Amino acid sequence: MKRVAVIGGGQNGEHDVSLASAASVAAALDVTAYDVVALTIESNGTWRDRGGRPIGLSGAACVLRSCDVVFPVVHGPRGEDGTLAALCELAGLPYVGSGVGAGALAMDKWATKLVANALGIATAPGHLVTRAxxxxxxxxxxxxxxxxxxxxxxxxxxxxxxxxxxxxxxxxxxxxxxxxxxxVVLGREIDVAVLRRADGSLFVPPALEIVTDGLFDHEQKYGGHADFRVPAPLGGVDAKALLDAAAATYDALSCSGVARVDFFLTDDGPVLNEVNTVPGMTEHSQVPRMFAAAGMSYADLLDELVRGAL
Structure with a gap:
């Protein structure tokens, strides 16, 4: 039986979202195949074991070294941005998801735009602003x-x-x-999930459309009011353009595991919005819904991710 460390929480505004994802992942992993060890990073950076006891980074490192694979489910900075991938790399541990470089690049929306533009994939015209x-x-x-x-x-x-x-x-x-x-880009909001299977092949399930009146903000995402439609009603040309753009972006960023690539679908074709290398992973999040539409259950998706890491 493989021992899997599932890490949730994190030191950023997505802490609670990450806790929900991690709890869902830990509960859904097949208990006949995996011994799940839950670790939590509090908002202040304190690491806690599955009993809720503070163990610090050194204690967490000992727990991680006792595991066969790590499943990081920490969204946002100090997690999704390659930070936890770097910790696993230094510890010599296999882990689910993208590596250090892919996590850092995809988390940086400006860098992601540059990569997409180099591929010929449209992005919204924009510029950087600093405090200065x-x-x-x-x-x-x-x-x-x-x-x-x-x-x-x-x-x-x-x-x-x-x-x-x-x-x-x-x-x-x-x-x-x-x-x-x-x-502002006027178009339909379409999400595309890309998974690198354990055998190295890419699998792209049916896309999902977010139907919203105005900005799809934090409240709409997590307030229970989001209208997700999967499969998204798409013509063959649009569906292929979105799939090709998502797969090309995933490959160019050197992503691993599963990533969610978000687009606006305009009259002129797809416009890339952003890439999420640690997307929401509760059973009702966008990514698991897309794979469910392709006939892959939530538990099977998690198993595929763990086997891919191993």
Missing amino acids: TAAHERWTHPVVVKPVAAGSSLGVSLVAESDALPAALDAALALDTRALVED
Whole structure:
């Protein structure tokens, strides 16, 4: 029986979301095949064992070294950005998901745009703003302001008038040293999941559409009001364009395991929004829903990820 360490929590605004994902993963892993060891990183950085006892990083390292594989489910900075992958690499432990470089690149929305543009994949026109340059930023048309490296739509604002721009920049820069100011893209919100199977092949299940009135913000994501439609109603041309763009982006970033690639589908084709290398992983999150639509159960998806890591 393989021993699997499932890590949840983290030191960022997605802490509670990560706890839900990790608890769901730990509960769904096949108990006949895996001995699951839960570890939690508190918001203050304290590591706790499955009994809730504080054990510190050194104690966590001892637990991790007793495991065959690590399943990190920490979303956002100090987790998804390659941090936990680096810890596993240094400890010589196999782990589920993308490596250090892929996690860092995908977490950086500006770097992801550069990679996509080099592939010929459209992204929203935009530019970087820092605390030093924010005072000189001028509003000329509706824009979306977001932190460069954050998730769960935290710090994201739709700015429809000039008076709202300073507050939007403050909100984004409170979570990161850089903010991204992008033109508003009018299109359908489509998510595509990409999985590298244990045999090395790529599997892309049916896409999912998020039907929303306005900005798909943190409240809509986690308030129980999101309208997810899977399979997304797509024509053959659009479906192929989205699949090809998602797979090309996944490969160019050197992703592993499963990633969620988010697009706007416009009249001119797909526009890449962002890439999530540690997407939400409760059974009702977008990624498991897409694989369920392809006939792969939640437990089978988790098993595929663990076997791929091993």
